[in-house]
Amino acid sequence: MKSIDASKGSRRSIDFTTAIRVWLLSCATFVVAPAHAQTVAEPEVSAMGADDTEAQGEIIVTARKQSEALSKVGLPITAATGDELVARGITTVTELVKLEPSLQYAKSFDSTPIFTIRGVGYNDNSIQAPPTVSVYQDEVPYAYSVMTKGAMLDVQRVEILKGPQGTLFGQNATGGAINFIANKPGEEFGAGVTATYGRFNAVHFDGYVSGPLAPSLKARIALATDLGGAWQRSNTRDDRLGDKNMQQARVLLEWEPSANFSALLNLNGWRDRSETQAQQLFGFFVKSPQFVGLGAGKNQPTPAQVAAMPAYAAELRQILQQPLSPRRNRAADWVAGTHPELDQRFRQAALRLNWEVNEGLGFTSLTSFEHYTQADEIDNAGVALLANNRLSTGEVDSFFQEIRAHGGLGEGFVKWQLGGSYVHDKSNQIVDQYTTQSGSYFSGFPPSVGGNPPFHRLISYANNTTETKSIFGSVSVALLDDLKLNGSARYTDVKSDFGGCVGTTDRQLELLITNVFGDGKANSGQCITVLSKGGPSGYFRTTLNEDNIAWRLGLEWQATANTLIYGLVSRGYKAAASPILTATTAAQLRPVTQESVIDYEAGIKTRLFGNTLQFNGSVFYYDYRNKQLLARFIDPIFGALQGLVNIPKSREFGAEASVVWKPIADLTLDGAVTYLNSRVESDFPNTDVYGNAVNFKGEHFPFTPKWSASGGVRVDLPVGDHHSGYLGARGSYQSATVTSFGESAVIAARAPSIAIKSYGLLDLSAGIAPNGGNWKVEFWARNVTNTYYWVNFNSGGDVTVRLTGMPRTYGATVQLDF
Numbered sequence: 001m002k003s004i005d006a007s008k009g010s011r012r013s014i015d016f017t018t019a020i021r022v023w024l025l026s027c028a029t030f031v032v033a034p035a036h037a038q039t040v041a042e043p044e045v046s047a048m049g050a051d052d053t054e055a056q057g058e059i060i061v062t063a064r065k066q067s068e069a070l071s072k073v074g075l076p077i078t079a080a081t082g083d084e085l086v087a088r089g090i091t092t093v094t095e096l097v098k099l100e101p102s103l104q105y106a107k108s109f110d111s112t113p114i115f116t117i118r119g120v121g122y123n124d125n126s127i128q129a130p131p132t133v134s135v136y137q138d139e140v141p142y143a144y145s146v147m148t149k150g151a152m153l154d155v156q157r158v159e160i161l162k163g164p165q166g167t168l169f170g171q172n173a174t175g176g177a178i179n180f181i182a183n184k185p186g187e188e189f190g191a192g193v194t195a196t197y198g199r200f201n202a203v204h205f206d207g208y209v210s211g212p213l214a215p216s217l218k219a220r221i222a223l224a225t226d227l228g229g230a231w232q233r234s235n236t237r238d239d240r241l242g243d244k245n246m247q248q249a250r251v252l253l254e255w256e257p258s259a260n261f262s263a264l265l266n267l268n269g270w271r272d273r274s275e276t277q278a279q280q281l282f283g284f285f286v287k288s289p290q291f292v293g294l295g296a297g298k299n300q301p302t303p304a305q306v307a308a309m310p311a312y313a314a315e316l317r318q319i320l321q322q323p324l325s326p327r328r329n330r331a332a333d334w335v336a337g338t339h340p341e342l343d344q345r346f347r348q349a350a351l352r353l354n355w356e357v358n359e360g361l362g363f364t365s366l367t368s369f370e371h372y373t374q375a376d377e378i379d380n381a382g383v384a385l386l387a388n389n390r391l392s393t394g395e396v397d398s399f400f401q402e403i404r405a406h407g408g409l410g411e412g413f414v415k416w417q418l419g420g421s422y423v424h425d426k427s428n429q430i431v432d433q434y435t436t437q438s439g440s441y442f443s444g445f446p447p448s449v450g451g452n453p454p455f456h457r458l459i460s461y462a463n464n465t466t467e468t469k470s471i472f473g474s475v476s477v478a479l480l481d482d483l484k485l486n487g488s489a490r491y492t493d494v495k496s497d498f499g500g501c502v503g504t505t506d507r508q509l510e511l512l513i514t515n516v517f518g519d520g521k522a523n524s525g526q527c528i529t530v531l532s533k534g535g536p537s538g539y540f541r542t543t544l545n546e547d548n549i550a551w552r553l554g555l556e557w558q559a560t561a562n563t564l565i566y567g568l569v570s571r572g573y574k575a576a577a578s579p580i581l582t583a584t585t586a587a588q589l590r591p592v593t594q595e596s597v598i599d600y601e602a603g604i605k606t607r608l609f610g611n612t613l614q615f616n617g618s619v620f621y622y623d624y625r626n627k628q629l630l631a632r633f634i635d636p637i638f639g640a641l642q643g644l645v646n647i648p649k650s651r652e653f654g655a656e657a658s659v660v661w662k663p664i665a666d667l668t669l670d671g672a673v674t675y676l677n678s679r680v681e682s683d684f685p686n687t688d689v690y691g692n693a694v695n696f697k698g699e700h701f702p703f704t705p706k707w708s709a710s711g712g713v714r715v716d717l718p719v720g721d722h723h724s725g726y727l728g729a730r731g732s733y734q735s736a737t738v739t740s741f742g743e744s745a746v747i748a749a750r751a752p753s754i755a756i757k758s759y760g761l762l763d764l765s766a767g768i769a770p771n772g773g774n775w776k777v778e779f780w781a782r783n784v785t786n787t788y789y790w791v792n793f794n795s796g797g798d799v800t801v802r803l804t805g806m807p808r809t810y811g812a813t814v815q816l817d818f
Contacts, residue, residue, distance in 0.1 A: 064488075076603055077162070134165070149248075218253075282325060366400070381801070395427065490550045618656055624651060726765075764781045
């Protein structure tokens with residue numbers, strides 16, 4: 001295992017070897033356009049076909065694991081083709097928030113992605129954290145959110161499904177699901193390349209080559225790389241951070257030996273060695289119990305208070321004299337002489353088999369193996385000292401198998417599916433935390449029981465093995481020509497084995513924890529987590545066996561040829577979870593049980609003004625039970641420490657609307673807005689991030705702004721006699737939200753706020769291409785107003801820090817197709 005070395009060299013640059021790699025990749029892709037989809041996506045082979053006449057000019061989606069026109073599906077879905085994603089400046093999974101306002105993205109402080117849809121999300125640092133928003137590629141799930149970075153490579157379209165999706169997509173989709181459809185091999189040879197250069201010397205290349213290899217065999221190869229782009233600037237020295245270094249690849253082989261059988265093999269992977277984002281220091285909060293109350297309102301102490309600190313608090317005194325960050329997106333700090341970086345690898349092999357026996361019966365098999373590893377260096381302190389640095393190593397192996405049958409009766413009067421799935425996930429993670437120059441890890445206990453001076457290293461361990469078995473089915477019945485009843489259900493049985501503990505190299509800390517909580521017998525070099533009050537320390541193990549039935553019932557009324565009205569009730573579940581924490585006692589490591597959401601929803605999809613305007617709208621109410629939350633426990637040694645809890649009862653209601661209007665041929669307008677009102681309904685006494693006692697009842701959900709919206713305009717215009725161009729503008733807005741429960745107590749204590757302020761962003765673009773040509777040039781700018789905003793907050797050790805959003809960026813993209 002690597003160790004964190006403060007003397008590590010200066011910032012990595014794009015060296016000669018890297019430049020050669022980029023040159024070779026660009027040459028290869030020139031002989032082999034980015035992954036842009038057709039305006040109308042091809043129907044999947046997986047199930048009953050959509051009505052091609054109805055689908056003309058529309059996106060075809062597979063939200064119900066059958067091909068249907070988007071406007072004919074009685075579910076809340078946002079979908080976009082690959083071309084539309086590029087036109088909106090969406091090039092990574094994290095930027096999908098520009099497409100769907102109810103989707104929120106945040107990065108945890110260990111770089112784990114956090115996706116939230118309509119306020120349903122799960123904030124945890126662990127790589128083995130089961131999500132509430134599941135991500136799929138061609139209906140094959142990514143086991144955990146950390147695996148999703150390569151999902152946007154060579155994409156044909158994306159579907160964002162809102163509300164519980166447990167019946168057809170399985171558990172861990174209480175918030176929704178995101179399904180990426182990859183571009184498939186073509187019948188004829190095709191190839192293309194895209195190159196982008198942006199501010200901070202950021203470069204991006206991607207390309208593909210596609211075509212037949214034999215009469216029944218086709219292939220498609222896609223590659224991409226990102227380099228450079230160091231956008232963060234140190235507060236205390238001339239230094240930069242943020243270079244990207246990520247490569248992606250995918251090979252698709254499609255075999256169709258007959259008209260009713262096909263096989264698609266997907267081999268893909270990526271490696272990310274980008275520098276990790278540093279924190280922005282915006283406040284202090286001393287949490288060590290003997291210093292509670294230090295400073296006015298527990299904020300930054302006065303110089304006199306710092307000078308009066310006892311000798312053993314010299315390191316804490318150092319931290320409290322660090323400069324706060326300027327209120328600018330680029331401002332941050334990290335340990336001098338280092339550049340923390342990721343080292344993440346992902347590999348997947350997925351096989352899809354389709355056999356259409358006859359018009360009324362077909363079978364689909366999905367098989368996937370996934371392997372993920374990481375060895376990430378992370379700096380969470382926002383200062384130039386080695387105060388809260390981590391080396392997070394881990395590994396995940398996941399096997400997925402689904403087999404389903406589908407068919408129809410009475411010329412489409414009844415459509416059905418029946419299937420089963422098996423998932424086996426195994427993961428382990430070690431977080432090695434260095435606090436060499438931090439004063440947060442010391443206690444006021446006397447030296448006789450192990451108290452004082454500070455402790456400088458904690459090592460957290462976590463292991464998880466989960467076996468999931470399920471059976472599911474769906475049926476759609478045409479009650480009348482214009483009225484359809486849909487129903488689906490899934491039974492899931494889950495067995496999870498969790499294990500974990502914390503260790504240390506500090507003998508004194510071993511003595512302290514075992515003397516305060518346990519039997520006073522420290523086992524040097526082993527786990528020091530106390531398993532029971534007054535008992536021994538060791539490795540904590542537990543097993544959970546849970547099952548559930550997810551279901552959905554919906555009614556669709558095709559009121560007119562252009563208007564669909566629907567209503568549905570659905571229930572979904574998220575699996576039990578166990579954290580990886582610096583746990584002094586086993587109470588912090590106990591897993592939380594599964595959570596559930598019931599969604600009551602009604603919506604409309606209609607085309608107006610001669611089919612030039614598409615309007616979608618819905619209203620919904622969520623009954624939320626046992627919401628999983630990473631909360632705080634009051635520890636007598638270290639103060640407020642983390643642990644998972646279940647909040648018994650919560651609720652949420654909301655509404656959303658979207659419109660796409662093309663009033664004239666060369667003008668396109670679009671907009672979407674989401675309103676959310678969330679609330680904890682039951683009494684739930686706990687503590688905020690600073691250790692203040694608070695009842696969460698009445699609080700709004702974290703990462704759930706009341707209002708969020710996005711919109712854009714595009715004007716197409718001729719440029720001379722032989723070229724066409726366009727001008728585009730897109731904006732987004734979200735109102736204020738919080739990063740955790742307890743904002744009212746924080747305000748009362750005059751501690752640094754845990755809120756994310758409201759903000760809006762504006763992007764601009766302009767492009768030109770020859771009429772009927774094979775190239776395009778685009779100039780773009782994002783966050784053109786250079787708005788200062790942040791997307792997450794953390795209080796760790798003695799500091800409070802923020803993760804900021806990107807500053808103004810701009811650049812140019814060149815696309816060439818063959």
